[in-house]
Amino acid sequence: MGSTFKEQESGFTDENILISHDRLFKIDQLRTRNIGKYLPLPQLVAVGDQSSGKSSLLETVTGIPFPRGQELCTRYATQITHRRDNDSFIAVSIIPKPWASAEHKESVEAYSRQMNDTAQLQAEFPAILDEVNICMGIRTPRNPTGQYTFSEDVLKIEKCGPNEDYLTVIDVPGIFRTMTEGITTENDKAMVRNMVIEYIKDPRTIILAVLPANVDVATQEILALAEQYDKAGERTLGVLTKPDLLKERSAKASVCALVLGNRKPLNLGYYIVRNRGGDDDEDDSELSNREDLFRQHPWCNLPDERVGVGALRVRLRDLLGEITDQAFPIIRTELRDMLVESKAQLDALGASRKTSGEQRQYLAAIAAKFQELVRAALDADYSRSKAFKDGELRLITAIVSATECFDLTFKRLSSTYLFVKQEGLGEDDEALEGPASFTNVDSSAYPELGDLMVKDWSTKPPMNGIMGWLETIHRDSRGITLGNVSPAMLASAFRGQSIKWETITKQYLSLTILAVHKFIIKALYNVCRCPIVHQRIAGSLVSELISSYEKAMKQAMLLVEVETQRKPYTLNHYFNDNMQKTRALKMKNQLMPHVESIAMDHPLRENPEVCQYVRPEKILSVVENKGNAEYAREEIHDTLRAYYKVAAKRFVDYVYYLAVDHCLLSGPDSPLLLFSEKWVLGLDDRKLASIAGENQQITDRRAKLEKKVRDLKEAIEIL
Template identity: 75%
Template sequence: MASHSRSQESNLTDENILISHDRLYKIDQLREKNIGKYLPLPQLVAVGDQSSGKSSLLETVTGIPFPRGQELCTRYATQITHRRDHDSFISVSIIPGPRASAKHKEAVESYFRQVSDSSQLQAQFPAILDEVNTCMGIRTPRNPTGQYTFSEDVLKIEKCGPYEDYLTVIDVPGIFRTTTEGVTSENDKVMVRNMVIEYIKDPRTIILAVLPANVDVATQEILALAEEYDKAGERTLGVLTKPDLLKERSAKRSVCGLVLGNRKPLNLGYYIVRNRGGDDDEDDSELSTRESLFRQRPWCDLPDERVGVRALRSRLQELLGEITDQAFPIIRTELRDMLMKSQADLDALGASRKTPQEQRQYMAGIAAKFQHLMRAALDADYSRDKAFDDGDLRLVTRIVNFTEWFEYTFRNSSQTYSFVKQKGVDEDVDMESEPPKGSDFTTLNAPEYTELKQLVVEDLTTNPPMNGIMDWIDDISRNFRGITLGTVTPSMLSSAFRGQSVKWEIITKQYMSLVIVAVHRFIDKGLVTVCKCPIVRQRVGATIVTQLLTAYTSAMKQAMLLVEIETQRKPYTINHYFNDNMQKLRGSKMMDQLTPHAQRIEMTANNEVTQFVRLDKIPSVAENKSNAQYAREEIHDILKAYYTVAAKRFVDYVYFLAVDHCLLSGPDSPLLLFSEQWVLGLDDKKLASIAGENQQITDRRARLTKKVQDLKDAIDIL
């Protein structure tokens, strides 16, 4: 039974290893396609100073025999990959840097060499590195015409075979503090440091901090740099090299303290290895002889799993498998999300717009979308598009709210003087004295639209009507009296109505300003909705702004014309409500006059109380008024009856003739300006100035197209 359990556990372990190896291979394919420039990939990166023994460590761990006496490989990152395969071979290729030009990329991607084993690679490696440096443009004694000292390109060495365990380690150039005249410069020093940072800052990178054992770790810049980007120390593994150079027992004990975690501890700990020398071979017997050092004190007191190349290699494979298994599902999700966003950004640019036909099709499509959005906004059909979540795009709703404010303000504040209230006449007005919800406008909120500043008014406050209308009417009647049989002349009524309606102009301007800004904001935000390219959007706006202002000005003039017609002409109406209002006013006034003369009779049958006035009392009540008193009351009543009819008529006319006809649904509405017909009317030169692509858009489309394809390839790989 125990044997069966162990067999099951072994099978599960083998299965997990296969899964990890498969995922590691996929991650390596992503790295080869430069997906790492879009999102961090799981990787092991060896970093250290130039004198840390980093290159020797990589040779020891990977078995790749780098030429001695040459530091050519340290001019660029080197990715060393072990992969299990039916055939045994070692291939050498170049992965272009993330910012490589198309020409350079084509040149380096074409480079490929393959050898059968390590011995053949060792023999050919110096010549291969010369070819690589030439291809990358690295300046060396053998390639003095090279342009660069260091490169962002990556040398990829892949070692395959039936017995290879999967392991990928990236070696980056070593940090150096002093420059060498004629070889390296201050710029090179900064570039290498930035290159190291680019690799170690990614949260999915395991940092192999290579530190010589004969140097105090506190002085090692690479460890301080690792601590800066891995503050918790969860991604940094310390590798101590050159233990054979330690002679003093105190120094050896100090290094043992690091490995045991007694000094400057790291979550992943420290390992200690002895690299092969320049004359050492690569076989197991040489490795055993070299690591016999660790059988001596104090090294023999260290745990076996922290000492030697085999222990380090095993731990690196384990770490790489762990971070890959953890990151794999997250990377897939991130790639999908990134692809969706990149595709959306690419779609927003639209199709290529190099020819007039392409430009016209692009613009006509945007214009059609805008008109569709506009029709939905005027129909209050907000379910068509999520864009209507923005209240500024709910155009007709906003205008209805503004119109209710206009009507309420007119009913309550448009009079210069408050009319005298009378029973039976003003009850309906009193019942509607509450302002409509959402109509507390005091300031026009449009500071971003400076082009409207000369057209609209910003202050939306209105003063309430004043008291003292009868005294004011007295002044009018005295100043406009003429020789006539009647007490009220037409000039008195005209003058009274002009004075009473003097605020109509400003209130109408306030209303029109609200509507104009709402329409302008709808066009502005509507363009943002249908046209994702900010440059084209800005060009469209700049092209139509003059025509928009013309339409807005025409609407405002129409409204002001209505104000002039209503307030500056002789009062006149055939609306029967005028007579109704007059009858109500006179009836109410007669009731007020007769009430003091009324007598009460109680009807005993049904307990009702009835009032009556004797007919002979009526003439005396009507005769008790002077001409002046009668005139002012008559002017007041006519003015009030006419004002009510004229104000309601005016509010309707302003909406229908100035707002709806001029700004919303009429043939010259600014909402109809940006249309397919407008696009078709543009000549090729004007069309190109609006929809033509500048180099910035062309480059952005090329980058996004490549990114989308890269991400699709990456998702296919995963």
């Protein structure tokens, strides 16, 4: 029963032991550097209610002689580590709480004591604990000015020597239900409970649930808490203490049933040990005498591997080695992934920018990246950056699509009335096939665009009845002229026929402005991942952006006014070509009913040649039979149609070149050129600081990320 650790390790080869020892040492190094705050580390944690015998158990298992009659070490977690080393010594230090202030961290990390052996430690331990309490700020009778009853700092006791076996156990303060007046409070109770939860919730933690055998396990809060975070019981090992206090036969039988797995089973099972009592003075050499109890009935019927401190120590060593070997490669992968992610988050914050020079350099770098995206977007060079996986950054493609929609919508819907079909001018009506191309566009995500965006995206199709409408214009607009069609009458007809140009053009400009604005906002986010700086840049640009958009819209409306409100005029030869073609086709169509045929013999041909002709008097009747009103109406119609074709094509091109391309894309005042290095250089120091300056939140986040990157790099080097 009192067999040593060495006698019970036959299940491991020397090679396996060396591997586990090396890995356990590395995990302890990670724990010392607080890597456990980033990801769970394999560990054994002893938890239990107050007075459960937990500290005595740890003393028995680890050989560290905790002072009798004191509960000082239960005010904080205590990490006891055994490590093989050429020299024999015991080192005492403090691991600061994960998020300790720089001042507190410096203070506790400076504490260090070293002893030659356990005898020296036992003699000096009370004084050491007094020093530790002062350093941590624990309030005790010897340190009445301390601020805290409990601390999240960790006392580390490292026992090294050539014969030591790797074992690390963490002792967590015991859960208590009743407060002690003047010592503990409800806040202390909650703090201890939360501390226990923080340790046991990690999936790589083996929970040593220390339970006094003389108390019904069903009433032990710590076991219920362990079950909450280890529902399957796969990583909870029960340790029953104080069996010597059991007197009744039924109570002993109940405890034996637990150890044998017949009651409230755990996958890792229950162990039973007898610790040194509070008034016992014997040392570990007399451990076997204490455990003579297990040679008595009914304890003698329990399996040897479940009884006594020696068996428990072997099992704990094996468990820690197993979970460490299983987790080791996974931890390395997790650390590498975490380092990559942390570096990316740190890069997104950019370089430190406390001075105006750093701030200007930071913003200038962002502006340079932004202009690179602008150039690539305008050239459709989408392979230049991964950012273009977002379709809304493919700016010139969106503009081309919008312009094609504009051209198609203009051909189909821009005229108020349908022109009269004329055989031979099939291109007149090809644009009327199919529905309109513009659809409703949602710009609610960009309320700053406000009134620039049209609200109604519908456009009525052209109506029939153009000749009746032209007759009304002719009748109501006649003046004293030598001809039937005056320039004013044609201008009036063109204004009426082009009345929808303004609406369609506003729709087109709204679509292109939205595409440009989306690109700017999303491109800014892509080159500046810090949301605060991104918002500040966008906020500083919005007024000038809106001004640029308004200029583009005004330019387009000027083109609408020039085309629709001025006297029709063009030097484009297609106007005359269209007029001549229209008149020729009209004359042909009017004469066709009067065409006659005659067969004429030809001396060189076998069959007679058929000739077609129209009698002169028929030609005169076709030309002369029209009244002034009819002639004027047809003349206005034909002239309007010929001019409308030329004007519409010219207008669509001009709107793109002068309003969209010049004002929004490539002109000197393009909003795409606004956020540039030149703009950054023009900021005064105050404005610069308001945009690029770091607030305390960013400063703190940068410091945490920098520390995390350093810690993770060091951890990867250790592994």
